[in-house]
Amino acid sequence: MKRLLSILMMIGLLSFANRGFAEDAQVETSVPAAVEQTAPAPKVDTGDTAWVLISTALVMLMTPGLALFYGGMVRRKNVLGTIMQSFIALGVITIIWVLYGYSLAFGPDVGHVIGNLDWLGLKGVGLDPNPDYSATIPHQAFMIFQMMFAVITPALITGAFAERFKFKTYLLFLVLWATFVYFPLAHWVWGVGGWIRNLGALDFAGGLVVHISSGVSALAAAIVVGKRKGYSKEPMMPHNITMTFLGAALLWFGWFGFNGGSAVASGALATSAFVVTHIATAAAALSWMIAEWMQRGKPTALGAVSGAVAGLVAITPASGFVGPMSSIIIGLAAGVICYMAVNLKSKLGYDDSLDAVGVHGVGGTWGAIATGLFASKAINSAGNDGLFFGNASLLSSQLISIGAAWIYSFVITLIILKVLDATMGLRVDDQSEFVGLDHAQHGESGYTL
Amino acid sequence: MKKIEAIIKPFKLDEIKKALHELGVNGMTVTEVKGFGRQKGHIEFYRGAEYDINFVPKLKIEVVLPDEMTDKAVSVIQEKAKTGEIGDGKIFVYPIENIIRIRTGERGDAAV
Numbered sequence: 001m002k003r004l005l006s007i008l009m010m011i012g013l014l015s016f017a018n019r020g021f022a023e024d025a026q027v028e029t030s031v032p033a034a035v036e037q038t039a040p041a042p043k044v045d046t047g048d049t050a051w052v053l054i055s056t057a058l059v060m061l062m063t064p065g066l067a068l069f070y071g072g073m074v075r076r077k078n079v080l081g082t083i084m085q086s087f088i089a090l091g092v093i094t095i096i097w098v099l100y101g102y103s104l105a106f107g108p109d110v111g112h113v114i115g116n117l118d119w120l121g122l123k124g125v126g127l128d129p130n131p132d133y134s135a136t137i138p139h140q141a142f143m144i145f146q147m148m149f150a151v152i153t154p155a156l157i158t159g160a161f162a163e164r165f166k167f168k169t170y171l172l173f174l175v176l177w178a179t180f181v182y183f184p185l186a187h188w189v190w191g192v193g194g195w196i197r198n199l200g201a202l203d204f205a206g207g208l209v210v211h212i213s214s215g216v217s218a219l220a221a222a223i224v225v226g227k228r229k230g231y232s233k234e235p236m237m238p239h240n241i242t243m244t245f246l247g248a249a250l251l252w253f254g255w256f257g258f259n260g261g262s263a264v265a266s267g268a269l270a271t272s273a274f275v276v277t278h279i280a281t282a283a284a285a286l287s288w289m290i291a292e293w294m295q296r297g298k299p300t301a302l303g304a305v306s307g308a309v310a311g312l313v314a315i316t317p318a319s320g321f322v323g324p325m326s327s328i329i330i331g332l333a334a335g336v337i338c339y340m341a342v343n344l345k346s347k348l349g350y351d352d353s354l355d356a357v358g359v360h361g362v363g364g365t366w367g368a369i370a371t372g373l374f375a376s377k378a379i380n381s382a383g384n385d386g387l388f389f390g391n392a393s394l395l396s397s398q399l400i401s402i403g404a405a406w407i408y409s410f411v412i413t414l415i416i417l418k419v420l421d422a423t424m425g426l427r428v429d430d431q432s433e434f435v436g437l438d439h440a441q442h443g444e445s446g447y448t449l
Numbered sequence: 450m451k452k453i454e455a456i457i458k459p460f461k462l463d464e465i466k467k468a469l470h471e472l473g474v475n476g477m478t479v480t481e482v483k484g485f486g487r488q489k490g491h492i493e494f495y496r497g498a499e500y501d502i503n504f505v506p507k508l509k510i511e512v513v514l515p516d517e518m519t520d521k522a523v524s525v526i527q528e529k530a531k532t533g534e535i536g537d538g539k540i541f542v543y544p545i546e547n548i549i550r551i552r553t554g555e556r557g558d559a560a561v
Contacts, residue, residue, distance in 0.1 A: 235500045235501075235502075237493065237495055237500055238495055292494070292497075296494050296497075298494065300494060300495075302495055302496060303496065306496060339497070342496050342497050343497040345497075346497070346498065355496060
């Protein structure tokens, strides 16, 4: 079975390579051909391209940032296993994005739910602008910018099953989840012809596609995978909050590319998204800290950085559509709402170890609702007005899209995990969980004497 | 020869080291330890989860001395480590059978 799989993969790779080479040749010949055509050729804007490429690098940095953010929150015996679950998404998702992921997500529409296979192996995704997605930058710049989103999203889910998931199963989970949850959802919301995009729901940088999808899948995962051994009986404190802090700082930094870059251009809209991203994050760091201070009596560092991440999550869908004052309200509310959600976890009895549900699921849902409340055409004429700007219809589109993303992510993730559980097993054995993933799964230690 | 082993509050280390140095003690081993005694632990919060911390972080210092310096060293440590609150720690004094300096092979008081 294993051998068969690897042979199939090799054949697949080779055939893609052939397509790729054919495509390279096409690119060279197509450039002079385009010049001869009479229709005005789309022109690459260097400023836009520079900003999107830099944003791509910023978003790339978020995945290692997430690795540190999560890595600091687990016990020391699991630090490398946790870091690897985030980091290796850069490897796996990059390859499948090139092979078929980009085509499924953004390729020519099939029935408003998925892209077709025309862009398999990036066939036809060249260096000329694509009028649908990237009118002023090379199509490949848009492709790789979007790739980084596809990379970090499944990594976010790992917070729900930290310290107990089998690495081999995780690799396959990455492939299945991206294929059956992320690519379709990205197409619904961002692909030309996607039904949520047609519905008029707004998601600037991934409230639905990234945060609701990962946060809700995290809920399904926490339920299916089950609690860590000894959960709520023995202490499971974060082993290195300074590491978590560094991760949060990288996330905040990278998020300027995540939201600012989602303008897919350099200029007014990118600036507006950049500004409100920062403001909402600052507000949420304060409000989580204050909420915790009032309830528990101490303002914690982990609380402040968790609040910052909650603010980043919440402003994500709204970032291209709201103004600075709205972003303060969105951020303040995000910190408090996510703090309450995280506290609720222990009452509900599931072990979402690093609060992927409470921060990404709940924060993303609040952000998508807030977009329906605070969006304003004065900020982005291509957007819409929200409820507080005299238009109730946007909010109803937002609610439909939220419901769809919740149900779809939850159900498909549940099915994927049930199948993996029955075939490969989801969890490491008890002994491995006891000694820790670092030693049991990876044969190394994060720290030596 | 005696060995003095003292469990102290971590922030008292510098004061004790300085006082012992003035007394003529020119070597010391310090270890970070955790434990509990009459001082109860405390509660820490991580994202709303409460953890009862039973083991309190302390420092253990170890000094080996000729017999005649022992009493003075003990009283210096007691004086400097004291805050008057529960959790100031304890001092243990042990007899030492022999000491060997690895580099030279010196033994006994000469090796202190």
